[in-house]
Amino acid sequence: METLANLESFVRSADHGSFSEAARRLALTPAAVSRNVAMLERNLGVRLFHRSTRKLTLTEAGEAFRNAISGSLSDIQAAIAGAANGGGEPTGVLKVSLAPTFGTMHILPLLPAFIARYRGVRPEWHFENRQVDIIAEGYDAAIGGGFDLSPGVVARTLAPAHIIAVSSPAYLAGRKLPAGPADLAELDGIVMRSLQSGRIRHWTMRDAAGEQIPAPLREVFVFNDPAAMRRSALLGLGVAMLAVPDVIDDLESGALIRVAPRWYADAGAISIYFASRTLLPGKTRAFIDYIVDAFKQRRLAERFAGSLG
Structure with missing residues (x-):
């Protein structure tokens, strides 16, 4: 049975095309990530990457293996996070990307009540005029409009x-x-x-x-x-x-x-974007539900509708 460390090292290296970048994301050394991937290749009996001094690319077998496990790996990670919480209150750093004007005007005012309810959650909010890569950059969620729905990301509409x-x-x-x-x-x-x-x-x-x-x-x-x-x-x-x-x-x-x-x-629509996991971390699920409920209570979808004149 493969260890979670080996699988995480492989998926992160595939996502970023680099052992060094994968190591930075996983808080490991590049040597440790390379060793984990080599152990995985040895156990599977196949080469997963083409290695060169300038680039790291997946082999055909590596691409097929990545597609087969990426969704399951996300679920496993979420399950571990959920188990670590012991079924209690959501905890951890909540990394969110927001459009600056919309975020400061309409989402930031919701923060005091949110953290009063979920005291174990520590917000790390980035206000930026760009589309982030939610999965590759480690965001729990993003709020805005016009995001490309890359594989593994879903959107929940909030307002027009x-x-x-x-x-x-x-x-x-x-x-x-x-x-x-x-x-x-x-x-x-x-x-x-x-x-x-x-x-x-x-x-x-x-x-x-x-x-x-x-x-x-x-x-x-x-x-x-x-x-x-x-x-x-x-x-x-x-x-x-x-x-x-x-x-x-x-x-x-x-x-x-x-x-x-x-x-x-x-x-289009203003939406909240997040990874399409079967088991979302408690902090992410709490945040999504809180934002959706706040939009409903404040009737923001109706207030933001330019069609109403």
């Missing part, structure tokens, strides 16, 4: 990700209000350059009846961060296309108003 046009009352004072998305071309646009593609993001808006019209904002102010776009709109520089959750407080206070209010763009 609707994009709306907003501006300050001061900017719109004395200007002709747009009747629809096409009229946005007459106003100063605050637009975003995608960090991933390097291109300016333009949207097609829709209404409740399903009609779709491009929203051709002029590229007057170009930023790469939604928080900077929101601040620019508040400063009266022009019109920005932003997610409802990022501006909902400003809309409710009157600091920003919707432009072409019947229209919105659909950017």
Whole structure:
């Protein structure tokens, strides 16, 4: 029977293509990881990796073995974590990735009540404008929109990700209000350059009846961060296309108003992402359930729906 250490060393080395990186993730030395993998190969009677001074790649047998055990290994690790908790309260470091604006506005305020309920959980939250690799980077969960569902990751929808046009009352004072998305071309646009593609993001808006019209904002102010776009709109520089959750407080206070209010763009969904394990660690399951319940109690899915005008 193979030891868990041998199997973990193999899977981590396969994930990262490096004994050194696997060792860092497992808190071992590279020599120990290499020795564990060599022992596994000897016991199985097959070579699992092609080794060179520059690269570590799976053999055909190694790829097949990895596919066969990766899901089971996750379940075993989760079961060990659960057993270590003794069936008691969830414990351990909770590593979560969150979009900065959405995370600080809507998830961070939930933290005091969460840690009051689960005192054994220690949050390690990363606020970042990027898609993390949940499994390879060791995250318990991520909250955001537009993640690619890589193998072994599942998503649970929390709310719609609707994009709306907003501006300050001061900017719109004395200007002709747009009747629809096409009229946005007459106003100063605050637009975003995608960090991933390097291109300016333009949207097609829709209404409740399903009609779709491009929203051709002029590229007057170009930023790469939604928080900077929101601040620019508040400063009266022009019109920005932003997610409802990022501006909902400003809309409710009157600091920003919707432009072409019947229209919105659909950017998919805001979801919580996590590894698709049969047995999730208690800390992760508690966090997922807490966030889902909080969204329901606060009716955030309805509040974030740009389709409601």
